[in-house]
Amino acid sequence: MLTNSELPPLQSLVIFEASARLLSFTAAARELGTTQPAVSQQIRALEASLGVSLFERIYRGVVLTDAGHVLLKTTQSSLQDLRNVLQKIKQKPKTQRITVATDFAFAAFWLMPRLPDFRRQHKDIDIRIQTSQSEVDLVSIEADVAVLFGDGHYQGYLSEKLLPEIVYPVCSPKLLDEYACLTNLEDLVKAPLLKLNAEMGQKWIDWEQLFQLNNCQWQPAESVMEFDNYTLLVQAAISGQGIGLGWFPLVDDFIKSGVLVELPNFKVQSDNGYYIVLSKQQAPTAPVAAFLDWLKS
Template sequence: MATLNRTLPPLAALVAFEAVARHLSVTKAAGELCLTQAAVSRKTRALEDDLGVRLFQRLHRGLRLTPEGERLQAAVSASLGRIAETADQLRQRGRSAQVTVATSVAFATYWLMPRIPNFRAAHPDIELRITAFDPYVDPVREGVDAAIRYGGGDWPGLETTRLFADEIFPVCSPAYLRAHPGLTSLDALAEHTLLHLDVSYQDWVDWGEWFRAQGRAAPGHRSGLLFNTYTLLIQAAVAGQGVALGWRHLVQDFLEAGQLVRPIAPTMQPRGAYHLVHPAGTALAPETQTFVDWVLDEAAPEPDGA
């Protein structure tokens, strides 16, 4: 039996023939293959010479496949298609599955990132690509696989799963509290250096709204420091520069580590909640479903006594 190397025409000629046969145009085939028309013509004529048959009828206004050309096109198209499909499957297996996740800078920094080592240990074959934006991005428009965002949960084009609500309360560093022992009431709080987030996000709670939730008028002047990211604001609080509004799921690690404390007890339950979202109407890839299931487990409340 003859070897394939001796009986098969050159692969480049077969690829050129398949493109010309599909388009019935040397010009279109050359554009698709990024070759000159002359190069494509040479390859197809060389293939005809090798086989000893005409594959095309060259008409005044185009090309037409001969019966031999139609027979070869059926075989070549099917074979090259199977080769391309198999090669693509092997490439996919050869690279790590990737999941692109979007969320806010603060949530990525203070809730998600501390938990990522656990995910990587459990799923070393999945590569996470985390993109952080303020304000939130549209997962459909940006092409992300899943996102974690705060709000009411009614977002067109997205399937949502509620993770948890949050709680908002004043926080400061232990050093700041030691230096200001009179910080024991709402009235006293209003006179202290308040750290503000200088943004206009629809769902963000500022000091004015927080004081109104306590039945108090907002401080008459906006004293304190302004920041354009929550991460900077919290770092300022840790550094003893004033009092910040702490969102419990974002500052819990600081409280447990003793870097922040709650100087007074009043708190606020905001209207929104954190949600895990992904584009509606499309099945999740296995690696994305794995990430979604992991987030839901991480967000689940701990059982009593844990």
């Protein structure tokens, strides 16, 4: 069995096919835009590599040997398959791709569940999601559009608020039953609280701010679990390990499904939120514009 390195070059098989079909090296050279000596040289090299004669030279032409007939049939079939595949690839509409930069929480809890809707509407646009655990560095990333949490001030970039920051405590139904009396903030600190660490939560409302915005003095909880990843914090809340802060609309689907319960009495809102961030230097392409229209809708 021939290895890949022992297979003859495609060019020599194309020259063989033309020569065998036309039974003339001169006619093959004319069809392929080369010279008769070049065709003869390629055929001799192919015969040498295979160790058999493919043509019998006769007066004013050539005829195929038995080996030549076998090779011609297979070569013509293979070249036709190759032409068909290349034609399909050439005719296939070119996919357009856009890169969206955001944080893990927004990508996992808001964007991913909704993306199938965008894909149904725009089958010709591929989406690449680029996530970051910490604050996204707009200068270093190569994204067409970013969806970032903050105050909307990004020097050198255009920003438009997509979603406001609305925050409320959330927990599992099981934990709510265990701590039945959660009617005021003082009751909350008797339950284990789930906290996003300072690096990730410095722009987000934290427990202390929640208390302040509810005109109440913050009291450290008896038990606190700290996380540097909001998706882990949400999973801990779902499994009943404590009360976490839920951001609209990141946890809305969990509340609708009943795996989390909100405590709306302590709901607060800030001026921050998720912003669509775009370059000032470059106008949105058609795919980006379609994605932005879908986001805002």
